[in-house]
Ligand SMILES: Nc1ncnc2c1ncn2[C@@H]1O[C@H](COP(=O)(O)OP(=O)(O)O)[C@@H](O)[C@H]1O
């Protein structure tokens with residue numbers, strides 16, 4: 001699975017989970033996403049890399065409809081993105097998102113952060129939601145912090161809570177937008193390890209990161225973006241050892257030799 005296939009008509013049959021076809025988006029005069037075609041198979045881990053300002057965050061945000069698109073289509077599990085209301089809340093639950101800034105609810109405990117959506121969106125009863133939350137907090141290694149508030153945790157712990165909160169919703173796909181960029185170096189690995197485990201467990205993941213070690217060991221495919229376009233896609237091995245485009249070569253020389 002080193003090259004992306006041409007978008008297929010029958011997503012359910014082929015196991016494609018996230019399909020973007022000819023997606024375009026502008027911010028005023030800026031053409032931030034240009035004819036994006038991207039297909040993510042069920043269970044696939046795709047790492048998106050590229051220079052700052054190339055549209056990586058915008059791409060992620062369109063997939064859970066934090067941003068609208070001008071034209072083209074995006075489907076999740078064969079269904080177009082809903083526009084509003086309950087359907088949109090469910091989509092946001094199906095597409096878990098973890099941002100660079102941890103985005104936890106500051107005035108809720110860690111446990112409440114992980115139970116809230118389960119009760120409100122997934123309509124779980126409180127006890128079941130609590131049980132799942134505690135199990136997930138244990139799994140990401142912060143079970144002992146359940147009664148604390150986010151500000152009492154380290155950045156690495158907060159980010160792991162954010163991952164647990166997204167997982168609590170039983171998402172079909174997880175989007176990570178530079179999840180370790182705001183962390184002190186000693187905390188980066190504890191977050192990457194949780195993500196590695198998730199990848200091994202078969203979660204479908206789209207990960208924007210400059211952590212090349214993670215890309216090499218966890219990604220099935222690397223997508224390189226520049227100036228709003230997908231310039232190159234390849235297996236991590238192929239991409240890192242033999243990038244084809246000048247843009248990718250230039251980018252890699254900067255991040256690998258700084
Ligand atoms: N809400 C917005 N309004 C206007 N311009 C934006 C907005 N969000 C992002 N941009 C611009 O779109 C471009 C791509 O941004 P972004 O998707 O954040 O790139 P990346 O994540 O690759 O750094 C940048 O030039 C950025 O300034």
Ligand SMILES: [Mg+2]
Pocket residue numbers: 056057058177178
């Ligand atoms: Mg970004």
